[in-house]
Amino acid sequence: MANGAKISATVITGFLGAGKTTLVRHLLENAGGRRIALIINEFGDVGIDGGLLRGCGEELCRDEDIVELANGCICCTVADDFLPTMTKLIERDHAPDHIVIETSGLALPQPLVKAFGWPEIRARVTVDGVVAVVDAAAVAEGRFAADEGAIDAQRRADDSLDHESPLHELFEDQLISADMVLLNKADLVDAPSLARIEADLKKEVRPGVRFVHAENGRIDANILLGLAAAAEDDLEHRKSHHELEGEEEHDHDDFESFVVALGLQNDRKALLARIAATIRDHDILRLKGFVALDGADARLVVQAVGPRLSAYFDRPWAGGEERTSSLVVIGEKGLDSAAITARLAG
Numbered sequence: 001m002a003n004g005a006k007i008s009a010t011v012i013t014g015f016l017g018a019g020k021t022t023l024v025r026h027l028l029e030n031a032g033g034r035r036i037a038l039i040i041n042e043f044g045d046v047g048i049d050g051g052l053l054r055g056c057g058e059e060l061c062r063d064e065d066i067v068e069l070a071n072g073c074i075c076c077t078v079a080d081d082f083l084p085t086m087t088k089l090i091e092r093d094h095a096p097d098h099i100v101i102e103t104s105g106l107a108l109p110q111p112l113v114k115a116f117g118w119p120e121i122r123a124r125v126t127v128d129g130v131v132a133v134v135d136a137a138a139v140a141e142g143r144f145a146a147d148e149g150a151i152d153a154q155r156r157a158d159d160s161l162d163h164e165s166p167l168h169e170l171f172e173d174q175l176i177s178a179d180m181v182l183l184n185k186a187d188l189v190d191a192p193s194l195a196r197i198e199a200d201l202k203k204e205v206r207p208g209v210r211f212v213h214a215e216n217g218r219i220d221a222n223i224l225l226g227l228a229a230a231a232e233d234d235l236e237h238r239k240s241h242h243e244l245e246g247e248e249e250h251d252h253d254d255f256e257s258f259v260v261a262l263g264l265q266n267d268r269k270a271l272l273a274r275i276a277a278t279i280r281d282h283d284i285l286r287l288k289g290f291v292a293l294d295g296a297d298a299r300l301v302v303q304a305v306g307p308r309l310s311a312y313f314d315r316p317w318a319g320g321e322e323r324t325s326s327l328v329v330i331g332e333k334g335l336d337s338a339a340i341t342a343r344l345a346g
């Protein structure tokens with residue numbers, strides 16, 4: 001089955017206080033027509049996140065779309081809590097378009113992503129992306145979170161927790177599993193510190209994983225959702241640490257996108273290689289669109305986030321439909337659209 005037919009799931013990691021709940025609330029309020037279901041792994045200060053979200057009063061935050069897993073760490077209770085909850089959500093009459101999973105931050109992301117490989121889940125859901133939310137203000141001061149004591153209390157409150165990883169290891173796990181890193185509370189940190197944090201954290205993520213900045217979790221839902229990372233197929237790469245990457249400058253917090261129109265393409269492999277090279281060289285956050293291939297009766301959907309690129313045929317061309325190729329390029333302001341367009345055209 002093509003990825004397009006599966007429900008996408010986004011896993012949001014990050015410690016207590018990093019701003020996950022504000023981010024999720026912002027996503028729900030700016031879902032752009034997506035029906036988002038939310039699984040919150042809340043324990044310790046039980047129910048606070050769920051209460052905040054239920055209070056949003058929007059039609060998009062329907063109670064039935066918000067599930068709280070309050071019985072302990074989501075990765076330790078995968079079989080008892082997480083899988084049955086997922087099954088219930090996807091078997092509903094009105095299944096959600098997108099499932100967002102907010103972990104407590106104590107959870108190990110890898111076993112959670114692995115759970116998406118279970119046959120009954122895998123057939124219906126794909127991990128669209130793992131987003132690590134980082135408290136930039138805390139990290140700038142050499143800590144992992146604004147209140148590390150609260151995280152320890154959260155840990156003690158969970159009897160089911162069967163891993164005792166120190167915070168720095170959990171933090172590394174969150175980063176190595178991430179398809180995108182959100183530096184939250186960026187407004188509380190000066191530009192040189194933010195650049196230093198980003199350069200440091202880049203040593204912990206997989207090569208090419210993008211960093212975005214936000215205040216109060218305010219970020220375009222189109223940047224976070226729809227990453228098409230299929231993380232469940234890519235577990236191996238989330239273990240290998242310390243691939244260094246060239247430092248990149250992010251002077252602007254705003255995003256822009258533009259469309260590159262390409263004609264009929266005759267070499268799928270060469271085109272995908274060109275796209276991958278363009279993303280690498282131009283600091284593109286995401287790229288998506290469809291391609292008309294010479295000799296193919298279906299259109300090729302192309303989706304890329306950071307270093308990962310996927311391509312599949314989604315539907316046949318309709319009779320009389322013009323066979324053209326169109327790619328949307330998304331990045332932070334300042335993209336060199338002329339150079340990118342020329343490069344993609346080959």
Ligand SMILES: [Zn+2]
Pocket residue numbers: 073074075076077106107108161162163
């Ligand atoms: Zn766990």
